Amino acid sequence: MDKLGVLVVESDFGLRQAWCRAVEAAGPFRLAGETGDVERARELAAELHPRVVLFSMDLPGAVGVAEELAEAGHRLVAVADRADSATLRQAMRAGARDFLLKPVGDAELAETLRRVTADLVEQGHPVGRVVCVFSTKGGVGKTTISVNLAVALSQQTVERVALLDLDLEFGNAATLFGLHPEPGITALVKPQAVIDQAAVRGVLQSTPHAEVDLLACPPRADLAPRVEGSDKPEERNYVAETLTVLRQMYPWVVVDTGCNFREANLTALDLADQILLISSPEVPTLHNTARSLDILVDHLDYGRDKLLLVLNRANSALGITMEDIRKGLNYPISFHVPSDGPTAVTAANEGRPFMSRRGNSPLKGALANIAQGLLKAPAGSAAQRERGRGLARAPEGA
Ligand SMILES: Nc1ncnc2c1ncn2[C@@H]1O[C@H](COP(=O)(O)OP(=O)(O)O)[C@@H](O)[C@H]1O
Numbered sequence: 001m002d003k004l005g006v007l008v009v010e011s012d013f014g015l016r017q018a019w020c021r022a023v024e025a026a027g028p029f030r031l032a033g034e035t036g037d038v039e040r041a042r043e044l045a046a047e048l049h050p051r052v053v054l055f056s057m058d059l060p061g062a063v064g065v066a067e068e069l070a071e072a073g074h075r076l077v078a079v080a081d082r083a084d085s086a087t088l089r090q091a092m093r094a095g096a097r098d099f100l101l102k103p104v105g106d107a108e109l110a111e112t113l114r115r116v117t118a119d120l121v122e123q124g125h126p127v128g129r130v131v132c133v134f135s136t137k138g139g140v141g142k143t144t145i146s147v148n149l150a151v152a153l154s155q156q157t158v159e160r161v162a163l164l165d166l167d168l169e170f171g172n173a174a175t176l177f178g179l180h181p182e183p184g185i186t187a188l189v190k191p192q193a194v195i196d197q198a199a200v201r202g203v204l205q206s207t208p209h210a211e212v213d214l215l216a217c218p219p220r221a222d223l224a225p226r227v228e229g230s231d232k233p234e235e236r237n238y239v240a241e242t243l244t245v246l247r248q249m250y251p252w253v254v255v256d257t258g259c260n261f262r263e264a265n266l267t268a269l270d271l272a273d274q275i276l277l278i279s280s281p282e283v284p285t286l287h288n289t290a291r292s293l294d295i296l297v298d299h300l301d302y303g304r305d306k307l308l309l310v311l312n313r314a315n316s317a318l319g320i321t322m323e324d325i326r327k328g329l330n331y332p333i334s335f336h337v338p339s340d341g342p343t344a345v346t347a348a349n350e351g352r353p354f355m356s357r358r359g360n361s362p363l364k365g366a367l368a369n370i371a372q373g374l375l376k377a378p379a380g381s382a383a384q385r386e387r388g389r390g391l392a393r394a395p396e397g398a
């Protein structure tokens, strides 16, 4: 995965160059951009998506722009030539995660960058997290949630996020972005070809209005067996190979799925750091979810850190109570998503995810809340990732 980008904002040319050199020399960081101009800082942040902004608070207008950038999710480190209480208060109010007093030593700068990104860096190497959105019932909102969750994660992390459409026969994540079907994963699944970053980059589609790169499902249902099943060489597990590469390239990989326990889904479920199991408050769906839970918990042995239940259209229960729902599922509900047809269906029809539209709604709030919950959730184990590489070499019946 890429190093974490840092934007340096300081008007003194000599100081700025020194900080830029220190950033480049500091382990898992790279210089995303530099400027001495506060307005330009705003533009560069929107363009370059730096994870951290090193912001000199001594510049005129700095506090307002710094606050905007912190609010947009960039991690702000304020730098100033005084450390009196008024300056510190200003930095705090702007949302700074840390404060540095000029002159800043290289080691001190590197240490501060590491401190404000400690949760993103695992043993010095960032590893992307995989979230698998799953259900064995159709029409419960898997694709709606996957697509909008990918957008929400990109908004909150200020990083590009990957979305893999593993509903191999009838996936429609591309449609929700207003995109035409492309070969997607089908272009990767050639028996002689290696799946590496260059190959994956060649088939990803960037999406309009969102910082999400989509790896689409096969454009026709009859191509699905090339990815899993009869037309695939036994010794390849293309889904494991693709996910292993995607998590090297992106901090977050969201996987939309079809309704089955076949190889592609089993691989994604296994490699995922978190699974969102989607249900909704109708008796047939609840029964279906309970039966899936039996497999996921009892047979696949996924724990409560990994398997999170989402109740979609939570407020639309008719003829059953929340108590009935809880009893029927017998598993804690981690997230509730309200029913909002006008928002969800209009967004789908217009081909633009609701998370990338202006304005607030309870539905947007619920998706932002899931993204926040995932950002706080523990990463999966290293063994899980190793298993990814193992599966990529030789599947052992998933
Ligand atoms: N929270 C919601 N409120 C209203 N409509 C929703 C909600 N979630 C999904 N939908 C709608 O339900 C239908 C099925 O959703 P979809 O995401 O395609 O389900 P799945 O991928 O599980 O088959 C779509 O028309 C979608 O717009």
Ligand SMILES: [Mg+2]
Binding pocket: 142, 143, 144, 167, 171, 172, 257
């Ligand atoms: Mg779907």
